[in-house]
Amino acid sequence: MDWISIQKELAHEPAYRMRQVKKALFVDFIETWDEVTVLPKALREKLSVEFPLGVTAKTLVSKDDATVKALITLKDSKQIESVLMRHESGRNTVCVSSLVGCPMGCTFCATATMGMVRKLTADEIVLQVLFFARLLKREKARVGSVVFMGMGEPFLNYEAVIEAVRMLHDPEMFGIGARHISISTCGILEGIQRLTKEDIPVNLAISLHGSNDEVREKLMPVARTYTIEKLMETIDEYIQVTNRKVMFEYLLVEGVNDADEHARELGKIIKGKLCMVNLISYNPTGKYTATSEKQINHFKSLLEKAKVEVSIRYRFGRDIEGACGQLATKSSS
Numbered sequence: 298m299d300w301i302s303i304q305k306e307l308a309h310e311p312a313y314r315m316r317q318v319k320k321a322l323f324v325d326f327i328e329t330w331d332e333v334t335v336l337p338k339a340l341r342e343k344l345s346v347e348f349p350l351g352v353t354a355k356t357l358v359s360k361d362d363a364t365v366k367a368l369i370t371l372k373d374s375k376q377i378e379s380v381l382m383r384h385e386s387g388r389n390t391v392c393v394s395s396l397v398g399c400p401m402g403c404t405f406c407a408t409a410t411m412g413m414v415r416k417l418t419a420d421e422i423v424l425q426v427l428f429f430a431r432l433l434k435r436e437k438a439r440v441g442s443v444v445f446m447g448m449g450e451p452f453l454n455y456e457a458v459i460e461a462v463r464m465l466h467d468p469e470m471f472g473i474g475a476r477h478i479s480i481s482t483c484g485i486l487e488g489i490q491r492l493t494k495e496d497i498p499v500n501l502a503i504s505l506h507g508s509n510d511e512v513r514e515k516l517m518p519v520a521r522t523y524t525i526e527k528l529m530e531t532i533d534e535y536i537q538v539t540n541r542k543v544m545f546e547y548l549l550v551e552g553v554n555d556a557d558e559h560a561r562e563l564g565k566i567i568k569g570k571l572c573m574v575n576l577i578s579y580n581p582t583g584k585y586t587a588t589s590e591k592q593i594n595h596f597k598s599l600l601e602k603a604k605v606e607v608s609i610r611y612r613f614g615r616d617i618e619g620a621c622g623q624l625a626t627k628s629s630s
């Protein structure tokens with residue numbers, strides 16, 4: 298879907314045509330132009346030829362049906378992954394990619410092995426949500442929230458990510474509340490500073506994964522550029538300006554960052570701030586071993602003792618290569 302070109306094409310038409318097309322694409326989630334019967338036949342035919350709406354994708358569904366993973370092939374044959382997570386509450390969350398590959402080199406991440414391939418356009422980001430919105434429409438359900446936690450560091454593609462956020466938030470398009478859109482960064486301070494000044498109150502999540510710089514550097518090379526101290530200073534400013542709670546993602550990896558002393562260190566960093574910690578069980582991609590459930594629960598209890606708000610997120614879709622980049626890297630190798 299090329300929304301910019303579609304808008305250019307419709308610029309020659311009466312203004313109400315734009316509204317009709319916007320509604321058809323982003324509210325009714327049409328899959329072919331023939332469905333838009335309010336448009337003249339000639340225009341429908343023209344749009345069908347110039348802007349086909351099909352998405353080339355392979356899908357994998359987890360055994361429990363809660364997770365659907367899509368491997369989407371873009372116009373230039375590059376592939377990206379997007380995931381639909383159906384929560385027990387009934388909410389449907391789509392996890393989108395913002396880059397093809399990623400240059401950040403996190404040692405636990407399958408996408409990192411691809412290196413940087415290219416940035417996605419805002420349209421390509423939105424297309425991922427559109428794909429699942431169409432799928433859910435067939436079940437009379439909707440996308441309730443979007444998280445930028447798929448392939449690629451979102452702040453390396455800042456402009457396109459924010460443009461996509463605006464499209465997702467636009468009441469005439471997807472109409473997803475800003476509080477139901479989350480951007481997750483490995484800690485690019487410039488991106489956090491820019492987001493602090495945006496007028497759109499999306500959620501910010503930080504992939505921390507280490508309670509001190511030494512541990513963090515083992516897992517995330519970005520930690521060599523930005524220390525935890527600098528990161529927390531930037532987070533403090535963000536909270537001061539926005540008054541929005543920040544979520545810290547902490548992936549537990551056996552023997553690396555899951556000892557009791559790490560929980561205590563983490564508690565000291567987070568305590569007293571408008572923040573919460575989300576402990577994530579590691580979905581093995583080869584290099585590391587996942588922390589046992591018993592230790593995850595113990596780690597959680599230590600944080601609770603330190604008066605830190607904490608939850609545990611077990612990875613969705615373990616049986617379908619649930620960690621980001623696992624499908625795309627297999628497909629391209």
Ligand code: SF4
Binds near residue numbers: 399400402408
């Ligand atoms: S975890 Fe995120 S930031 Fe790190 S390499 Fe993977 S995609 Fe990039």
